[in-house]
Amino acid sequence: MDKGYLLHEGKAKRVYTLEDTEGEDGFDPKEHLLVEFKDSISAFDGVKVDEMPEKGVLNNKISSIIYTFLEEQDVSTHFVKKLNSKEMLVKRVDIIPLEVVIRNIVSGSLIKRLGFKEGTILKYPVVELYYKNDSLSDPMINEYHIKNLEIATEEEVEAVTKKALEINELLVPYFNERDLLLVDYKLEFGRDSDENIILADEISPDSCRLWDRETYKILDKDRFRKDMGEVLEGYSEILQRISGGEQ
Numbered sequence: 001m002d003k004g005y006l007l008h009e010g011k012a013k014r015v016y017t018l019e020d021t022e023g024e025d026g027f028d029p030k031e032h033l034l035v036e037f038k039d040s041i042s043a044f045d046g047v048k049v050d051e052m053p054e055k056g057v058l059n060n061k062i063s064s065i066i067y068t069f070l071e072e073q074d075v076s077t078h079f080v081k082k083l084n085s086k087e088m089l090v091k092r093v094d095i096i097p098l099e100v101v102i103r104n105i106v107s108g109s110l111i112k113r114l115g116f117k118e119g120t121i122l123k124y125p126v127v128e129l130y131y132k133n134d135s136l137s138d139p140m141i142n143e144y145h146i147k148n149l150e151i152a153t154e155e156e157v158e159a160v161t162k163k164a165l166e167i168n169e170l171l172v173p174y175f176n177e178r179d180l181l182l183v184d185y186k187l188e189f190g191r192d193s194d195e196n197i198i199l200a201d202e203i204s205p206d207s208c209r210l211w212d213r214e215t216y217k218i219l220d221k222d223r224f225r226k227d228m229g230e231v232l233e234g235y236s237e238i239l240q241r242i243s244g245g246e247q
């Protein structure tokens with residue numbers, strides 16, 4: 001499976017097309033893309049950045065394990081397979097420019113904005129939608145804004161919200177059984193070639209808050225945001241727990 005050209009470079013990933021030859025595995029190169037996880041880490045809209053060797057390898061492993069679990073649970077995703085240490089093969093989708101944040105435990109903005117107390121377990125999961133737009137700093141939006149921006153239809157917003165909550169129902173116990181609390185996280189969805197809405201992007205400690213179930217020790221990118229050190233040790237701990245020690 002050979003890389004074609006660089007289609008998109010984000011803060012933590014590069015997306016490539018595939019060489020326009022029928023892959024030996026029979027994957028149509030027009031319908032698939034190759035995603036490479038980078039070692040860069042960033043926070044606060046790219047204001048704080050660093051390089052962390054092996055972060056890409058860890059995130060590729062972690063995201064692949066979680067997507068494999070979700071596929072086994074009949075969730076439609078863009079994930080096809082992990083290709084090598086830093087790359088995965090995915091279905092080509094048209095990304096809906098929405099960041100779907102799901103919150104199970106209070107942290108971050110819920111404290112500042114609504115006065116909740118850090119660490120409170122929410123009675124009902126909270127879903128928030130943000131407009132994926134760097135120049136506007138990803139503002140929070142609702143279905144009325146989305147309709148006017150014409151980035152998704154009403155039905156699509158409903159579908160995305162329903163899918164996010166279904167995924168949450170699977171992921172909360174999944175992490176719990178592995179002694180991890182899924183505090184909050186961000187999902188992205190895309191439209192495949194048949195206009196089906198499927199889960200896309202990654203699920204990794206870059207996009208999730210994950211705490212140790214007993215001690216509430218932070219194991220995710222908040223270690224970087226808050227200058228706590230031992231960032232990749234946290235990521236490795238997450239990988240260890242979800243892979244059952246087999247990597």
Ligand code: UDP
Pocket residue numbers: 099101107108109110138184185186206207208209221
């Ligand atoms: N998140 C992300 N990418 C973003 C924004 C948020 O992965 O561009 C994740 C983040 O890692 C966290 C959750 O979504 O797990 C909530 O993030 P947010 O920035 O909204 O948190 P808060 O404002 O509460 O600190």
